Amino acid sequence: MTAETQELKDVGLKITHPRIKIMRILLTSEVRHVSAEDVYRLLLGNNEEVGLATVYRVLTQFESAGLVTRHHFEGGHSVFELSPEHHHDHIVCIKCGHVEEFADPDIEARQSEIAKRLGFELTDHDLNMYGICADCR
């Protein structure tokens, strides 16, 4: 059993060709953060036939199953990544689109405190920084 099918089985999703192919793209892509279009193009590049609508459906299912995490960066389209073992946030280069990840326990702790103080039961959060990376300066 390959890694892709194992992942699918683990979350109780039926093992289908499109789901296997899409999971393989996510597992092997050099770029960790991809849009639905990116996945679709990568599939085409591998001569894999999967409809764009299916890519959207499958990514959404993967998200519901917790396999992938959806982000809302600036620019109007969703970006997906395999759900990280450990939570992290992002800094995105506005010139080249390069994404760096980071995790900061202090920030996380402060966030929880703030949510509690404001009376919110926190379900999710998204900290995105935008700037110009070293290579683009």
Next chain:
Amino acid sequence: MTAETQELKDVGLKITHPRIKIMRILLTSEVRHVSAEDVYRLLLGNNEEVGLATVYRVLTQFESAGLVTRHHFEGGHSVFELSPEHHHDHIVCIKCGHVEEFADPDIEARQSEIAKRLGFELTDHDLNMYGICADCR
């Protein structure tokens, strides 16, 4: 000269009826964070005739001029607010859409450090938390 026309003049935008009306909505709305549709509906409620396309154009011009700030919350549409004097972040209720603002110097400081460490020249950032507010529990 009213507050609306002053704001427009200050940033060098021609004083037109739609721009005045839209700025007035932003200045007087009880809700600080509004979508383009919200602004459009508020205008209609005031019996003001402005096309939706113009609302989008004007909000985008206001953003370029620095008068308003655009946010990308979950849910697929942009949300605008008059540019705050002092930076703050947001926590959004996923049930009722209510938005609370907060500012935390510790988080801000950590962000700057992290950006510097990763070699980014920071231009912008967006920290959004999502949860269920006290009223919705």
Next chain:
DNA sequence: CTAGTTGCAAATCATTTGCACTTGC
């Protein structure tokens, strides 16, 4: 006067959905 602005309708973009057809178990 005339460059900038608006309204409207049509266009675009990302994403979703209806439905007849296929496939995994």
Next chain:
DNA sequence: GCAAGTGCAAATGATTTGCAACTAG
């Protein structure tokens, strides 16, 4: 076999744009 999944094309919702008509300075 049959419910679940897929492809395709059409629908959607947010936002943008082309263009002829208007208006601020």
